[in-house]
Amino acid sequence: MxxxxxxxxxxxxxxxxxxxxxxxxxxxxxxxxxxxxxxxxxxxxxxxxxxxxxxxxxxxxxxxxxxxxxxxxxxxxxxxxxxxxxxxxxxxxxxxxxxxxxxxxxxxxxxxxxxxxxxxxxxxxxxxxxxxxxxxxxxxxxxxxxxxxxxxxxxxxxxxxxxxxxxxxxxxxxxxxxxxxxxxxxxxxxxxxxxxxxxxxxxxxxxxxxxxxxxxxxxxxxxxxxxxAPATRFVATFIGETNLFEGCVKETSAHHVSVVVESGELRCRAQGFEKGEMVAISVRPERMKYSAEPVEGYSVRARVKETVYVGSVLKAIVVLPNGNEIKIERLAGQKLPPDGEVYIYWDNGDGKLLHLMDQVFYRTIESVKLA
Ligand SMILES: Nc1ncnc2c1ncn2[C@@H]1O[C@H](COP(=O)(O)OP(=O)(O)OP(=O)(O)O)[C@@H](O)[C@H]1O
Ligand SMILES: [Mg+2]
Structure with missing residues (x-):
């Protein structure tokens, strides 16, 4: 329009x-x-x-x-x-x-x-x-x-x-x-x-x-x-389902940011982030991929916990070493990971990097100071 x-x-x-x-x-x-x-x-x-x-x-x-x-x-x-x-x-x-x-x-x-x-x-x-x-x-x-x-x-x-x-x-x-x-x-x-x-x-x-x-x-x-392209963590979680990986920026280059999370290291296409900054990566369940072998740029290993069928959609829950659960979603007829261990990753661009310290965070700090 x-x-x-x-x-x-x-x-x-x-x-x-x-x-x-x-x-x-x-x-x-x-x-x-x-x-x-x-x-x-x-x-x-x-x-x-x-x-x-x-x-x-x-x-x-x-x-x-x-x-x-x-x-x-x-x-x-x-x-x-x-x-x-x-x-x-x-x-x-x-x-x-x-x-x-x-x-x-x-x-x-x-x-x-x-x-x-x-x-x-x-x-x-x-x-x-x-x-x-x-x-x-x-x-x-x-x-x-x-x-x-x-x-x-x-x-x-x-x-x-x-x-x-x-x-x-x-x-x-x-x-x-x-x-x-x-x-x-x-x-x-x-x-x-x-x-x-x-x-x-x-x-x-x-x-x-x-x-x-x-x-x-x-x-x-x-x-x-x-x-x-949710702009904030709130938007990412409020609209639809998502997987969040919280971590810290390790390195930045012209178009990419390397993030260390508890369970490994991840690479995102993003700009405007600083080394040392606290961030979250949001990946929609339908964009989450898995592989039997580690994939370049991703080293997060997970264990498949369960697979559920919800009508036309299939869902798998995989568990990270730290206990966090990650959702993977596919349309009926597509494949979900088999039982056992998988490495999870996603296409460049499907992982949205978000600043963790958003407006609401700064406001909370502000109101604590005022109190
Ligand atoms: N006349 C009023 N005097 C004092 N506080 C008010 C008044 N009207 C609303 N508030 C407060 O302002 C905030 C926002 O209220 P508002 O009615 O705009 O919310 P809302 O987003 O429409 O919520 P809901 O989805 O429940 O309708 C609430 O904390 C409410 O208690
Ligand atoms: Mg209202």
Missing amino acids: EREKVIVELKNVNKVYGGSNHVVRDLNLEVYEGEFLTLLGSSGCGKTTTLRMIAGFEEPTGGTITVEGESVSEKEPFERDVNTVFQSYALFPHMTVFDNVAYGLRMKKTAKGEIKERVMHMLELVQLGGFERRYPSQLSGGQKQRVAIARALINRPKVLLLDEPLGALDLKLRKQMQMELKRLQRKLNITFIYVTHDQEEALTMSDRIAIMNEGVLEQVGTPTEIYE
Whole structure:
């Protein structure tokens, strides 16, 4: 996708509650027009707080947030081109589906005929044609959620903020709604900023994912970038499964780094690391290779502990001399190591070298000093 216009921009945004609870830290983020961007992170990492600041419900303690170049704090909520869908649908229980969706247009004093036309069209879009006379109590969870989405979209906002909108749905309905939301977003070409703590949901729906950890934005990238080239240890372990080898840099050359780990020595293609630095190497289970003989550049020996079949995927667990377990994964039909001893290695480029002392580490040190 071509990257042109920035529609939402967060610059050095901070949020501190009660003078000392620093829940969002120096957050910088550009959201492009028409993209599906997901804020992903575990519970309490600051996703809702960030979304509420973009919506203008919450003031940043520091920094600025603009939508189309205008500061969000200078506009009244109803003047903004931003709308929000919350996890709890918050439908008006005494109003029909039609009236719930029409609400925003009536507030704007839109002509009656136009309201009817737009509401009916929107209900078709969310596949609720024929439901307009029902009340929320007569709808299923998924149908209520669709009404909430239709109500948020009826005013044609430029940006739609969605805070775990599918959280209350069962798995099957959730999967179906993921597809529908994605289809709707493409069709209407509205910028979505979507909050979830579900990595699979983020990977399947998003153009880009922004990963938050304890108030810090750790990485922003396409699902492939995030999976294939995690920038931090947190990202590597939060998205998908991985094997981590912790160690220390022994030598660096122009494009390679030699790392000593407890069980041997490993070579990685990487730049920007220093001799003596603590590092971790992340290797995805499906990229892990094995050999009966040592392979040049790798000297980590392991013992095969067990092999499991999980439907279409085969997994082997091998144990390093220090007791750490390493996962190897293959698709059904491919081979796993036989029982006994193997040497593990990987293709140059499949081992991602990560700085162990990341932002969160330095922040911990900082807060210890302050205490
Ligand atoms: N109004 C508030 N006053 C004080 N602390 C708050 C307030 N709102 C949120 N917090 C704190 O800020 C942190 C971030 O909360 P936030 O709701 O943004 O997390 P989240 O990432 O959305 O989590 P979840 O996935 O559980 O919804 C939490 O530690 C929370 O307790
Ligand atoms: Mg939240």
